[in-house]
Amino acid sequence: MKLLFELLLAMAIAVGSGLGSAWYVVGDGWLLKTDTFGEWGAWPMSGSPDADPYTRAVLARTGQVPLSQGEGTIFFASRDATGAAIRGGCEYRIVGNAPPARLWTLTLIDANGNLPRNPSGVTYLRSDRILRDESGQFVISVAHKARPGNWLPLQQAGRFTLVLRLYDTPASLLADLHEGSLPRIEHGGCE
Amino acid sequence: MIRLALWVLGGLILGGIIHIVTVLGLPRYADNDAYTRIGTFAIDGRLTTLPRVTPDVKPLPMLDPAMAHAVCRFSLSNGPVRIRAEMPDVYWSIALFNRAGISTYSLSDRGVEQKTIDVLIANADQIAAIRENPPDDFENIVVIDWATNDGFAILRALAQSQGTEKVINDAFGKATCATFQLPG
Numbered sequence: 485m486k487l488l489f490e491l492l493l494a495m496a497i498a499v500g501s502g503l504g505s506a507w508y509v510v511g512d513g514w515l516l517k518t519d520t521f522g523e524w525g526a527w528p529m530s531g532s533p534d535a536d537p538y539t540r541a542v543l544a545r546t547g548q549v550p551l552s553q554g555e556g557t558i559f560f561a562s563r564d565a566t567g568a569a570i571r572g573g574c575e576y577r578i579v580g581n582a583p584p585a586r587l588w589t590l591t592l593i594d595a596n597g598n599l600p601r602n603p604s605g606v607t608y609l610r611s612d613r614i615l616r617d618e619s620g621q622f623v624i625s626v627a628h629k630a631r632p633g634n635w636l637p638l639q640q641a642g643r644f645t646l647v648l649r650l651y652d653t654p655a656s657l658l659a660d661l662h663e664g665s666l667p668r669i670e671h672g673g674c675e
Numbered sequence: 676m677i678r679l680a681l682w683v684l685g686g687l688i689l690g691g692i693i694h695i696v697t698v699l700g701l702p703r704y705a706d707n708d709a710y711t712r713i714g715t716f717a718i719d720g721r722l723t724t725l726p727r728v729t730p731d732v733k734p735l736p737m738l739d740p741a742m743a744h745a746v747c748r749f750s751l752s753n754g755p756v757r758i759r760a761e762m763p764d765v766y767w768s769i770a771l772f773n774r775a776g777i778s779t780y781s782l783s784d785r786g787v788e789q790k791t792i793d794v795l796i797a798n799a800d801q802i803a804a805i806r807e808n809p810p811d812d813f814e815n816i817v818v819i820d821w822a823t824n825d826g827f828a829i830l831r832a833l834a835q836s837q838g839t840e841k842v843i844n845d846a847f848g849k850a851t852c853a854t855f856q857l858p859g
Contacts, residue, residue: 490682497686502693510698531770531778541698543776544705547712548737549746549829552770552781586785587766587833589741599740601730607740649739651766652783 506541513542517560522663524559524648531555548597556585556651557658562643564669570626570646572600572639574674578624578646580667583657585650587611590624590636592644600644602628602637609636622667628675640675702775709735709776713746713827722747722760722852724844727834743834743843747852750825754857755797755805757816758828760850762790763842767832769794773823780819792830795855796821804857828852 509515516538517525529539530550543550551558562570570576582588588611592600599607609624615634616622625631626646628638638644646669654660702708712735717723726732728740738744749756758769768783769792782794795816797805802820805813830847834840 490679493679494682494686494689497683498689498693501687501690503697505690506694506697510701533777533779535777537698540775540777541701544702544708546736547705547707547709547776549709549735549770549772549776550737550778552768552778554781554786555768555770555783555831589739591740597736598733599728599730607729610741649741651768652785 509538510541510545513546514562516542519658519661521559521661521666523561523563523565523669524666525561526557526559526658528553528557528658530558546597551649551651556649557583557653559648559650559666560645561648561669562645564671566671568671570644570669571674572641572644573628574638575628575672576626576638577670577672578626578636578667579621579670580664581621582611582648582667583650583661583665584654585611585657586652588648588650591647591649592626592636592638593647594639594642594644600637600639600642602639604630604637606635606637609634624667625672627672709772710748710774710825710827713748717746717748719748719750720756720853722758722830722847722850724847727840739831741833742831743840743847744832745830745847745850746827748825748827749796749852751796751798751801751821752824754854755795755801756853757855758792758794758796758850758852760792760830760846762792762832762846763839764790765833765835765839765843767792767830767843769828769830771796771819771826771828773826779822779826782817791815792850793817794819794828796826798822798824801857808857810857 517527519526531552591608614622624634626636722745725734725744728738770781793816795818832843
């Protein structure tokens with residue numbers, strides 16, 4: 485009886501710790517965003533021919549087609565500068581400049597990877613259509629309701645991740661970046 | 676007490692093995708990877724234009740709504756595969772992925788400084804056969820050494836306006852992604 489209990493305990497620990505830790509790493513893949521700059525994180529392995537086993541597992545599980553290293557780099561942010569999760573119904577200001585790239589786009593995705601639904605129909609912003617001040621800096625309002633200037637529509641509820649896709653970036657991009665190279669995500673209050 | 680600790684330790688070691696087996700085995704048993712998904716809506720050996728990404732339409736995960744996309748699954752079983760497209764004057768790129776969804780090659784409009792995508796994907800034997808008897812326009816073709824038998828390509832082009840999107844879709848429509856018959 486004691487042996488059976490011990491055997492069951494060991495099996496439970498094995499399955500729980502084994503599957504639990506595997507899910508912890510490949511679940512949302514956030515741990516694989518190895519290159520972080522403030523709130524933003526990049527996952528350079530996702531577009532590399534030398535992808536590690538964890539990256540391979542996440543790609544296979546999610547079925548996503550990443551940007552190849554030669555195509556560009558993607559930065560993700562699911563928290564604002566205060567460390568709070570980015571939520572629908574709240575307002576954010578993205579301030580600063582983007583790293584060097586020929587072109588960039590900014591989108592939002594929800595927890596299932598879908599674009600937010602908004603009556604305006606706008607789902608992305610593009611670098612060549614962004615309004616900037618004299619010094620080249622921009623301010624982007626992320627909010628449910630329309631805002632003057634650069635506005636990226638957000639839903640009224642739910643958790644969201646900002647996705648900044650840089651196309652045709654220099655090969656040494658990630659090595660040359662520092663925290664100030666990416667725009668700040670300022671929290672602007674909630675409804 | 677020591678006996679119980681040993682059982683716990685044994686459980687953790689077995690857990691480590693389960694962790695490794697799960698992570699390594701996932702790509703093999705994933706039934707929803709990019710290659711499989713593309714197979715559900717696209718015909719192999721033909722370039723398929725994807726619908727634009729919207730809140731309601733997501734042909735594949737993590738595609739940029741600013742871009743127009745086309746995909747093609749290919750197999751080298753019947754010979755090398757040639758992908759050709761005359762692209763309009765916008766930002767575009769083509770990336771090749773193996774069966775497991777690992778990116779192995781990419782090319783953008785800046786890299787070739789011409790508007791034509793002309794890529795020949797071939798394994799070592801096929802490359803040797805091509806070198807022996809090269810086709811006429813061989814100098815303009817980018818030959819890619821492919822280690823496995825199959826994979827898929829994705830073309831991305833910046834849809835600057837509705838007008839450009841139409842031009843891009845026309846270019847995708849005329850593009851080919853098919854087995855290349857070796858001369859002779």
